[in-house]
Amino acid sequence: MMLKIQAFILLALFRNISGFELPTVPLSPYGDQAASRQVNPLEDVECGLNYNVWGQISPTSTTGHANLCLQCRITAPGRTLSFSYVQALSTTINAHGVSKTDALILQSSIDEDLVNMANKSQTSASCESTCSGDERCASCEFTENGCKMTAVDYMNENHAGKPLAEALESCFASGGSKYCGLCPNDRSCVGSRASGPPRTRRNLKSNDSSIKCPSGLTACPLSSRPSFKTTAGFECLDIKQDTNSCGGCVSAGSGVDCSTLEGVASSGCSDGKCKIFSCKSKYEYSEAGNECLKIL
Numbered sequence: 001m002m003l004k005i006q007a008f009i010l011l012a013l014f015r016n017i018s019g020f021e022l023p024t025v026p027l028s029p030y031g032d033q034a035a036s037r038q039v040n041p042l043e044d045v046e047c048g049l050n051y052n053v054w055g056q057i058s059p060t061s062t063t064g065h066a067n068l069c070l071q072c073r074i075t076a077p078g079r080t081l082s083f084s085y086v087q088a089l090s091t092t093i094n095a096h097g098v099s100k101t102d103a104l105i106l107q108s109s110i111d112e113d114l115v116n117m118a119n120k121s122q123t124s125a126s127c128e129s130t131c132s133g134d135e136r137c138a139s140c141e142f143t144e145n146g147c148k149m150t151a152v153d154y155m156n157e158n159h160a161g162k163p164l165a166e167a168l169e170s171c172f173a174s175g176g177s178k179y180c181g182l183c184p185n186d187r188s189c190v191g192s193r194a195s196g197p198p199r200t201r202r203n204l205k206s207n208d209s210s211i212k213c214p215s216g217l218t219a220c221p222l223s224s225r226p227s228f229k230t231t232a233g234f235e236c237l238d239i240k241q242d243t244n245s246c247g248g249c250v251s252a253g254s255g256v257d258c259s260t261l262e263g264v265a266s267s268g269c270s271d272g273k274c275k276i277f278s279c280k281s282k283y284e285y286s287e288a289g290n291e292c293l294k295i296l
Helices: 002-016 086-096 100-120 124-132 161-174 177-182
Strands: 071-076 079-084 137-143 146-151 200-202 218-221 234-237 264-270 273-279 283-286 291-294
Touching (some): 100 124, 100 146, 100 161, 100 177, 100 273, 124 137, 124 146, 161 177, 177 273, 273 283, 273 291
Antiparallel strands (some): 071 079, 137 146, 200 234, 218 234, 264 273
């Protein structure tokens, strides 16, 4: 009976997306997802999709820009299927562009990709070859500090369908703060942490002489007391990515809770620094100070 219901829902979903060029099979099956990322087909069939006033899936958002939320995760027995219509989305972006807020998030994702690619380029030749072979790379240079790649300015080139659609696909696949900044209504974003791996909590024993976390994680106390107590416990956090403890342990007086910054609607943490994806109403983003300033 459940399989029949799931099949009915899938058919209904595909019928609603008839305005797009849909593949006959999912473009991106990501296999088993974490429980927090799975979608219940009976409750979460909308996923990240946006509907217009007629109840149909719209290729554009209320601002007139491309609707980026054309993804869905459907839980089938034993696995989660992920759908992302990159080719159709690319065409829509070419026609309508992406909003400034969305472009900022996608630009951040592309910038991070190029940094990772640059770090793998150990010679001047490989640096230039990698950059010239990637349409997202505007220029590069190789110095004694290594390869540095500069991305195309997609805040201005916001009709570049292919690279922006692929950046959205990457955000969708990994989830977290970037994807939730783009599609906050996706059920995978509701009630979940914006970014970073799940927190690992441990209770300290009286004979614990040291606090150890897996490589790459930092032990942060659960309380705001300045020192660890044997009854308090601690969390193992990735302070380079954790939105609520970015750059250090907020509970120990260091680091920043990016979600509490004034005027910020959506934020994340990258390399230990807060990333602002959007500002609240009556606030505007200041790139110079990486902050949301109140409009006077």
